[in-house]
Amino acid sequence: MPLIADLSYLIPELMLAGGAMALLILGVFLGDKSARLVSSASIALLIATLLVVAAMSGWPQRDVFGGAFRIDAFSTFVKLIILAAAALAILMSDKYLAGEQLGRFEYPVLITLAALGMLLMASANDLIALYMGVETQSLALYILAAFNRDSRRSTEAGLKYFVLGALSSCLMLYGASLVYGFTGATQFDAIASVSGEASKNVGFIIGLVFLISGLAFKVSAAPFHMWTPDVYEGAPTPVTALFAAAPKLAAMALFTRAMVTPFAGVADQWTPILAILAVASMAVGAFSAIVQTNIKRLMAYSSIGHMGFALIGLAAGTVEGVRSTLIYMAIYIVMTIGAFACILLMRRRGGMTETIDELSGLSRTNAGLALIITVLFFSLAGVPPMAGFFGKLFVFQAAIDAGLIWLAVAGAVLSVVSAYYYLRVIWIMWFNEPAPVFEREQGSRLGLTASVSALMMFPVFLVVIGPIRDLAARAAAALF
């Protein structure tokens, strides 16, 4: 019974889809007072799914539904991180949403649905499946961006995200149809088998470029990054925390598979494009962030820059490159979640604060939080011995192994430029006179999340670096 076998491989996705719908019905029946219940149930659902994915990690690699989805070590690695990040996003939202009178039951359900889309993206092995995954994720995210519907900024962010997102989907679809037109296939392996012949035709290459443009939009790589700062700033902060983490990994995973599997034969066509995207993103991220005063906008540019660094690995086009991208993304997600947990802790009587100057003198008013932010930001800057340094180390290594020494040098120099604005946050906390204290929360989830992620960046990472490399190596090897 191949159908049953196929379905059994999709248990995680089915769990999320079924669970999300059940929770939706539950929410409709109970009304908004069920928000807490639904959000706890969503977290439980995501964690249960995570455990199932982990339990299935030993299963042999398999293509399901006629090769539309591929479940392999790569997708498992990505899915585990996505599910953890999505669960944390809900966990970190509760207090904020309650404070802003946004505690509605749709919120966790939408995140669960977005997670479903991301899982599909991680496994997608066919142009149609690719599009399906992206849209499932994106539609949920558009709504989340506009979740604070009484706020002009939030609705603006949602609308902007939707319009530009739709445009990028168009680009992607157009590219996909061109590729289909010249290869006669949508399944990645089928494309791969004829790509050598098809690449003689310029239309195929144009299709590839459109596809890359659409995907670059999803990972917010420059010059397709314009939406990022506005959406990050406008969306409610916990939503921004979600945007910066899981969807970035899902999009990067999709990007990786969509390049490496179908277009392996024409790597000389897309690796230079990715190298240019990488340099552009690093430069935009580094230079634009210098003048930011809002910490969410700063994080937006920071994430653009980080995507540039992650793309270096992909631009190398090798197994080591993909491995380094995966490690980079894993580290990036932990740092980002930690950083946003800290941002969510920037709360005073009368609401959230978002400007960097509010952190002034934090090391004296709240030494623990200041220390956590310091570790996380040094890690974001890539200063050893924090984990962020190793992320950069491995992508540079991959670039050098692939002979792209110029790319490694460019990345290295731009990482110094970007170090400036991370340092700015640190010096504001340590060197300036204290601003009014933030509200203290004893034993809060946010504080715990932030401290755990800081500890993972240093010193835990130094110890587990070997196993993480092995895991990422196995995941990357599955693609080649």
Place this chain on the structure above:
Amino acid sequence: MNEIAAQGLLGQPWLSLLTFLPLAGALAIALRQMTAKREANGAIGAAEQASIDAVSRRIAMLFTLGAFVLSVFITVAYYDPTESGYQLVESAPWLGQGVGYKMGVDGISILFVLLTTFIMPICIAASGAIDKRVPEYMAAFLIMETLILGVFCALDLLVFYLFFEGSLIPMFLIIGVWGSKGTKTLGGVAMPSRVYAAIKFFLYTLLGSILMLVAILWMWRFAGTTDIPTLQQTAFPAEAQKWLWLAFFASFAVKMPMWPVHTWLPDAHVQAPTAGSVILAAILLKMGGYGFLRFSLPMFPLASVDFAPFVYALSIIAIIYTSLVALAQEDMKKLIAYSSVAHMGFVTMGVFTATTQGVEGALFQMLSHGFISGALFLCVGVLYDRIHTREIAAYGGLVNRMPFYAFLFLFFTMGNVGLPGVSGFIGEFLTMAGAFKVNSWIAFFAAFGVILSAAYALRLFRQVMYGELQKPALMAIADVDAREMTMLGLLLLFALVLGVYPKPALDVFAPAVDALLRNFDAAVSAAGGR
């Protein structure tokens, strides 16, 4: 009996223990602070904070002294100064693919380890005037010591890089948090000048060393390992050596610092608290010279030969130009900072002569500069603690009120000038002797540095010490107390002993330097002579 007991402990990871001992002290301080905060429910009274401060001072002193005792013990019990290779080597698997955790010392590094552990307790003792955020300050210094010791002990290039770069973080905070007052306007934006200095220090050094990282990655790929002893035996292709040499040079030249990338140093020195300046001048700058000797010379011999004239030129410019700049300074710390750049010029010149005298002289110069410049910054600190200004013009005639201080200051001034009998002389003499062997013009120009150093150092001494004691603020100034006397006296002792009888230090350097130069000459002659 003792011999046997000592042998039994030989296999222990002594260097790791030494390196991470200060870190344990930092953790102890953090723990003390945290428990106090918990007991007081977040709000700590002034009296309570004072007692925590005192405790953290004591913990810091205890651990730095412990590290000193341990380093002396290791050296006496286990280090064989006649051996040329790496000793006390310990290794553990870490990253795989040729990258492991590896520590070890040889004749080039052991004395820097000792210098570090010796200077550190003095830094802690010199921090009596620090009155804000004492626990954090002490913890930063202890972390700093761990990172510095790691730099000198690491035998894996990547591990070295971690320590080398990591040391930026505590120094950044030390300058920025405990630096002096004053504002600086940069591009229309006013910011405290300590912040400006801290950022300049951080970004300058980071930019220099990030290029080294790329080079390290290339070497890792080429040799399949980052093990330093292996890399020192690896023959890199001549063309690649040039690029690798330049990348390493970018990092170490900034750290030394060499002209024209020295401009961060005066800023950092002026803004840093006294102990920060001491550690910067006495130890951090030495990492650059150490890097040249550990990496540039043995790993890229051909490129070192090719670029030697370039280094000579920069060194000569540094020696003469920064001496002239020092002559024009109004700020005591700035003057000493520029003189440091000039003295480091002798080091780079000596290293790249690749002669026994030159290299040993460079090492000796670094060692002696560690004592003398450290002491000079302490001397400035003594005045700053009393009068709170570093302006040369604010002083004059101090010899009347502070005879002991005047004596100590004179001694270290003479050391700075390179008077025979003080350790500074030996280093300058040997490096110039080495340079003379290569090209007499280099030595000729470098000798100007000696003359100029006398000019600026004596000017400083005259303006601060001699003349009429007119300024009312200086009338009641007190002479050095017992604590300051001890610190400066210890440094004086070492500078004097090494100046009169340098043989013990040179004997420790000799086997490692000989082996280094043997390999160097072999590599160069194999490639077709020099």
